[in-house]
Amino acid sequence: MPRWRTCTSKHFRWSSPVAQGLLLCVLTFGVILPICCHRLLYSYYFLKTVYLDPLSDAALQKSYARGQEALHFWEAAAFTKSLKDPLETVAKNPDLLITVVTSRRAEGRDYHYLLQVAQQLHSLLKACGEKPCAEVMLCDVESGPSLNEDALLLEKQFLVVRRSPDERWQNRDVTSIFEKEKRDYVYCLRKGWDLMRPKNVVVLEDDALPLTDFFPSVKNILSRRFALNTLYIKLYHPERLQRYWNPEPYRILEWMGLGLFGATILLLLFSHYTPLSFTFSASHFLFLALYVMAVAELAGRHYLLEIRRFSPQLYAVCPATECCTPAMLYPGNASIRTAEYLDQVVCAQGNAKDMVLYKIARSRPGEKAHSVEPNLIKHIGAYSSVRTNPNPPRLL
Numbered sequence: 313m314p315r316w317r318t319c320t321s322k323h324f325r326w327s328s329p330v331a332q333g334l335l336l337c338v339l340t341f342g343v344i345l346p347i348c349c350h351r352l353l354y355s356y357y358f359l360k361t362v363y364l365d366p367l368s369d370a371a372l373q374k375s376y377a378r379g380q381e382a383l384h385f386w387e388a389a390a391f392t393k394s395l396k397d398p399l400e401t402v403a404k405n406p407d408l409l410i411t412v413v414t415s416r417r418a419e420g421r422d423y424h425y426l427l428q429v430a431q432q433l434h435s436l437l438k439a440c441g442e443k444p445c446a447e448v449m450l451c452d453v454e455s456g457p458s459l460n461e462d463a464l465l466l467e468k469q470f471l472v473v474r475r476s477p478d479e480r481w482q483n484r485d486v487t488s489i490f491e492k493e494k495r496d497y498v499y500c501l502r503k504g505w506d507l508m509r510p511k512n513v514v515v516l517e518d519d520a521l522p523l524t525d526f527f528p529s530v531k532n533i534l535s536r537r538f539a540l541n542t543l544y545i546k547l548y549h550p551e552r553l554q555r556y557w558n559p560e561p562y563r564i565l566e567w568m569g570l571g572l573f574g575a576t577i578l579l580l581l582f583s584h585y586t587p588l589s590f591t592f593s594a595s596h597f598l599f600l601a602l603y604v605m606a607v608a609e610l611a612g613r614h615y616l617l618e619i620r621r622f623s624p625q626l627y628a629v630c631p632a633t634e635c636c637t638p639a640m641l642y643p644g645n646a647s648i649r650t651a652e653y654l655d656q657v658v659c660a661q662g663n664a665k666d667m668v669l670y671k672i673a674r675s676r677p678g679e680k681a682h683s684v685e686p687n688l689i690k691h692i693g694a695y696s697s698v699r700t701n702p703n704p705p706r707l708l
């Protein structure tokens with residue numbers, strides 16, 4: 313027998329733990345995960361070159377169809393319903409006020425993001441039963457010569473607030489869109505507080521579509537102790553930034569915890585169900601922990617988070633992340649504190665209101681900020697009203 317064959321058989325036996333571990337890794341990472349995850353947008357296995365374009369086009373088409381359906385819905389409602397002045401019908405001191413900040417969109421107007429959000433809120437509020445879960449205020453910040461037609465269409469159904477000509481005059485010198493966006497946000501925070509003195513406030517951007525678990529989850533979060541001492545709680549973080557390998561310290565802890573938990577379960581299963589005699593060792597445990605961690609990261613943490621939707625009690629609360637403010641919960645009088653803080657800062661490119669808010673919460677003594685996972689809204693805005701848009705917009 314040639315010499316190399318003797319060597320191989322001496323050092324490499326398929327029954328050895330190393331060979332079995334190798335086989336498991338090759339099967340999992342080279343066969344099973346690629347087959348199961350190549351179409352999953354937020355997985356490392358996602359075949360971007362093949363699937364990104366069709367998935368993005370399908371998402372645009374779906375959003376367009378929802379927008380047109382919402383347009384017909386609200387056009388019909390405007391004809392058939394003649395409500396009292398919405399300002400008379402809103403409750404004072406509601407438990408929850410939902411403020412939707414909206415401006416006219418130059419691009420993507422046919423998607424009617426605001427109408428989609430309003431229709432979803434309308435149906436979720438109807439499902440709440442007799443006592444409404446929240447009051448809704450639409451804050452139309454459009455100050456240009458063109459009107460925000462979607463907000464106009466909703467005037468009979470919702471309370472719509474706008475700046476007076478004097479207030480608009482005071483803001484005429486703002487040249488940066490990011491500073492304008494911040495001032496608009498502050499205006500909406502203050503207006504909601506002045507009109508209703510709500511017990512808690514959620515501010516939604518007009519392209520933040522609440523998911524079906526929105527109201528039960530917000531209620532559950534507000535019932536937790538930490539909410540009382542929080543400046544804001546983020547209800548959305550972009551899916552593409554939800555990976556473990558994004559430098560958020562709490563995620564590394566979660567990742568390690570998952571690895572240890574998964575390894576324990578796998579060892580218990582192996583020891584019960586393998587016909588071979590099984591000896592437990594620390595290196596087995598370490599290997600399995602790393603294996604579970606790698607599977608979770610490569611398949612996509614986003615999909616793991618979705619398991620938490622099973623019940624609002626399972627939603628995780630973690631330290632706030634930096635990016636984006638499409639859906640923010642301000643418990644108690646935090647909305648008015650936030651407006652005061654934001655007033656003291658000037659926003660600019662690279663230092664938009666989301667970054668500024670994050671820095672405020674970190675630098676002010678006694679203020680804390682949190683994020684909830686999984687997301688409570690879906691971000692439907694493929695076209696930004698403050699940044700240049702790629703043509704056509706893509707999901708990643």
Ligand SMILES: CC(=O)N[C@H]1[C@@H](OP(=O)(O)OP(=O)(O)OC[C@H]2O[C@@H](n3ccc(=O)[nH]c3=O)[C@H](O)[C@@H]2O)O[C@H](CO)[C@H](O)[C@@H]1O
Nearest residue numbers: 413414415453493496517518636637638664666696697698
């Ligand atoms: C999904 C996502 O990452 N969204 C973030 C991104 O917004 P986007 O770049 O996606 O912009 P967007 O069009 O969604 O606008 C954000 C919000 O600002 C409002 N608006 C717009 C123009 C204006 O003059 N005044 C005004 O108030 C608009 O109605 C909307 O409620 O960046 C913003 C900061 O710049 C925020 O952090 C958004 O959460």
